[in-house]
Amino acid sequence: xxxxVSGIRSTGNLHIGNYFGAIKNFIRMxxxxxxFFFIADMHALTTHPKSEDFKQSVKNxxxxxxxxxxxxxxxxxxxxxxVPQISELYxxxxxxxxxxxxxxxxxxxxKIRKHPDNINAGLLTYPVLMASDIIIHKxxxxxxxxxxxxxxxxxxxxVNRFNHLYNVDYFPEPYAFNFxxxxxxxxxxxxxxxxxxxxxxxxxxxxxxxxxxxxxxxMRAVSDSGPTEANQPKTEAIQNLFTLMSLVSKPETxxxxxxxxxxCSIRYGDMKKQLxxxxxxxxxxxKDEIEKLHSNEKYLNEVIAYGGEKARESASKxxxxxxEIIGFMH
Ligand code: TYM
Numbered sequence: 149x150x151x152x153v154s155g156i157r158s159t160g161n162l163h164i165g166n167y168f169g170a171i172k173n174f175i176r177m178x179x180x181x182x183x184f185f186f187i188a189d190m191h192a193l194t195t196h197p198k199s200e201d202f203k204q205s206v207k208n209x210x211x212x213x214x215x216x217x218x219x220x221x222x223x224x225x226x227x228x229x230x231v232p233q234i235s236e237l238y239x240x241x242x243x244x245x246x247x248x249x250x251x252x253x254x255x256x257x258x259k260i261r262k263h264p265d266n267i268n269a270g271l272l273t274y275p276v277l278m279a280s281d282i283i284i285h286k287x288x289x290x291x292x293x294x295x296x297x298x299x300x301x302x303x304x305x306x307v308n309r310f311n312h313l314y315n316v317d318y319f320p321e322p323y324a325f326n327f328x329x330x331x332x333x334x335x336x337x338x339x340x341x342x343x344x345x346x347x348x349x350x351x352x353x354x355x356x357x358x359x360x361x362x363x364x365x366x367m368r369a370v371s372d373s374g375p376t377e378a379n380q381p382k383t384e385a386i387q388n389l390f391t392l393m394s395l396v397s398k399p400e401t402x403x404x405x406x407x408x409x410x411x412c413s414i415r416y417g418d419m420k421k422q423l424x425x426x427x428x429x430x431x432x433x434x435k436d437e438i439e440k441l442h443s444n445e446k447y448l449n450e451v452i453a454y455g456g457e458k459a460r461e462s463a464s465k466x467x468x469x470x471x472e473i474i475g476f477m478h
Contacts (some may be wrong), residue, residue, distance in 0.1 A: 152325075153183045153229065153287035158205040159195065162212045163352040165334035166428070168395050169293025173326060174219045177291060183223035184459060185213065186286050190235070190270035194259075194270045194379050210448055214356055215437035224462070226455035228281065233463035237298060237470065238273075242343075244309045245276045245302075254298055279303035279329040282322045284463045292324050294331040294370040295342060300324045335392065339370030339385035356438045359428045366424040371416045379410050387430050389416075389423060397426040 154174060174185050189202070189210045197205065206227060212284040218225055228234060248345055250256060250272050260267045270277075278299050280292055283306075290300055300322060309318035326330055336343040336351035343352045350365050382390065386409070393402050401422060408414035441448065471478075 150181050150289050151287040152177050152182075152183040152185075152289045152291065153282045153285050153322075154188040154291045155191075155281055156209055156213075157188045158192045158202070158209045159197070160205055160345045161208050161354045161356050163343055163345060163354050164392075164395070164431075165293065165336075167216065167355060168334050169295075169332045170291055171216055171218075173291035174213075174223070175288070176327070177325075178219060178223040181289065184287070184462070185218055185223050185225050186201040186231075186281065186459070187213075187227045188278075188281070191274065192343065194266075194268060194274065197267065207442075207448065208356075208374065210452060211438055211441045212434075214441055214442065214448075214451065215434055216355070218453045220455060224455050224458045225451060226459040227452060228451070231284070231459045231463050233460065233467040234277075234280050234284050237284050237463075237467055238277045240309070240470065240474065241276050241283075241306055242273060244306050244313065245273065245279075247272070249302065249305065250275065255295070256454075275299050276306065279306045279322075283307055283319050284466050285459075286320055286466060287322055288320045289325040290322050290328065292366075293342075293365050294333040297324050297331055316473055318469070318473060334373075334395070335388035337365055337369035337388075338386065346398070351425060353431070355431055357431065359432070360430050362431070363421075363424045364475045366420050366427065367417075369420060371420075372417065374414065375409060376413045379413060380412075384407070386416075389419060391420075393423050393426070396430040397423065401426070416420035466467050 154170060156162065156170065162171070167244055174183065178185075185207055189206050190204065192202065210225070213225055214220070247295075253275055253301065256271060256274065259271050279302065282303055290296075292300070304321045304323075307321060311318055326332065334343045336347050337353070338348060338351045341347060345352055350368060353362055353365060369389060371389065372383045372385055390402070390405070393405065405414060405419050405422070408419075
């Protein structure tokens with residue numbers, strides 16, 4: 149049994165990318181490992197959310213974690229800011245992270261390109277906080293999507309530097325994990341890139357989304373003018389539609405449209421209609437569960453209090469040992 153940590157930023161509702169990139173594995177891993185799954189509310193502060201929206205987003209992620217099948221008896225489910233030991237470890241780990249490597253991080257470069265008006269220090273040290281989330285429980289396995297791979301590499305650099313500096317073999321190296329398969333990148337509906345909540349309206353499908361809105365988004369997804377010769381390579385936009393289909397549709401549905409594409413008789417309108425129906429069938433039971441849980445405030449508070457306590461217990465043990473290694477008096 150290994151220790152597993154993963155989290156999701158509370159910047160909105162969970163989407164299909166979060167589900168297939170990370171959460172699907174959370175559900176599977178909680179059966180076999182010692183799992184810590186949290187809501188990264190401190191990471192969400194980099195975008196300066198309003199307090200009211202912020203509270204609601206945290207609650208949404210708690211609800212959606214439970215709705216998809218995370219079990220508070222099997223895994224430790226908590227809110228990052230309920231575990232102050234993470235913040236202290238983050239402060240300490242900042243001493244072992246170099247500004248140069250943080251500036252070279254792809255997600256930081258992306259963020260400053262997209263939001264030149266808000267290049268705060270929290271964005272720069274984002275990977276240090278993420279590493280602290282993981283190593284506070286001395287985790288080795290981190291179920292995440294492809295976009296987090298570089299952050300894991302940085303986490304390994306920080307722990308190796310720490311171990312080397314103090315001549316200890318204390319922190320294990322954490323690795324991104326997907327049951328031996330490649331890490332997943334779920335595409336969005338805009339014809340390029342990945343599905344994400346910050347990639348523009350219409351690009352992501354949410355677990356709590358209503359059917360009419362899913363249909364509308366998928367029918368508007370970017371496509372192309374259609375193949376003109378047999379077995380023509382697919383454009384990125386069309387490949388993306390097939391990739392989304394591979395997540396929620398039956399194998400015979402996928403091969404039907406593959407054949408239509410290869411024979412140049414495909415009608416993208418039909419393919420999108422089918423994809424929309426399969427997406428709705430996939431999300432409908434989750435949406436129902438999400439709605440039910442939202443009204444159960446008492447249960448949600450109990451889950452969070454229970455998880456926070458278990459997480460603090462594990463975190464304070466690590467922090468105490470780290471303080472000893474560093475050489476603090478107490
Ligand atoms: P976040 O909140 O952006 O995304 C949460 C998880 O969902 C995955 N994901 C995707 N996977 C595949 N295709 C997509 N289109 C897609 N979009 C999102 C992400 O890879 C991620 O696994 N930094 C993290 C949160 C975090 C964390 C941690 C994760 C903070 N501390 C410690 C693991 C361990 C983030 O912003 O993920």
